Amino acid sequence: MVHHDVLRQSVLILTGVIFTFYACWTLFRPHSLARILGYQLNNHNAKSEFHAIYIGVFLAQAVLCVFAGLHIEQVLLGDLVAIFVLSQPVGRIVALFRNGFPKRQLRLITITEIVGGILLLLIRPSLAL
Numbered sequence: 001m002v003h004h005d006v007l008r009q010s011v012l013i014l015t016g017v018i019f020t021f022y023a024c025w026t027l028f029r030p031h032s033l034a035r036i037l038g039y040q041l042n043n044h045n046a047k048s049e050f051h052a053i054y055i056g057v058f059l060a061q062a063v064l065c066v067f068a069g070l071h072i073e074q075v076l077l078g079d080l081v082a083i084f085v086l087s088q089p090v091g092r093i094v095a096l097f098r099n100g101f102p103k104r105q106l107r108l109i110t111i112t113e114i115v116g117g118i119l120l121l122l123i124r125p126s127l128a129l
Contacts, residue, residue, distance in 0.1 A: 001124050008123045009069045012078055015085060015116055016065030019058040026054035036105050061085075072125045079121065086117035 025033045034041045034050060041047045061084055068077035089110050092102065102110055 001122055003124050003126045005072050005125050008078060008120070008125055009072050011116065011119050011123060012065050012069035012072075012081060015081060015120070016062040016069065018112075018116075019062035019065065023055045023058040023062065026051060026058075030054075038103075038106065075125055078125070082117045082120035085113050085120065089113045089117075 022033070030047070030050060031041055033054065039046070039050060041050055061081070064077070064084070065081050068074070068081050071077055092110055095102070101107060
């Protein structure tokens, strides 16, 4: 483990920026993101669910990231960010056994989720010593 406040803050804030980026992409170009991720937004329910996750949940995660980054001394907040980030690839394990690895951009996103979540668990604030 590494104990470094600024590094942990940077990873938290960067994670929040990434969630905000995807939320904005969904807000302004939902069909573009959906196509890359393999979704078809072809009915009201699909559009509602896609927006709920990629705008609502992702913005909530971004707020948690920023809050955790600003309150680095509250270790649990950053660890909750890591749990949320890592829960996505954990959920993908079901699809892995049913359908194999994700393709193209989603494979890169999955790797980024794993690396980011693990980094947050390995980089501890110096206050946690």
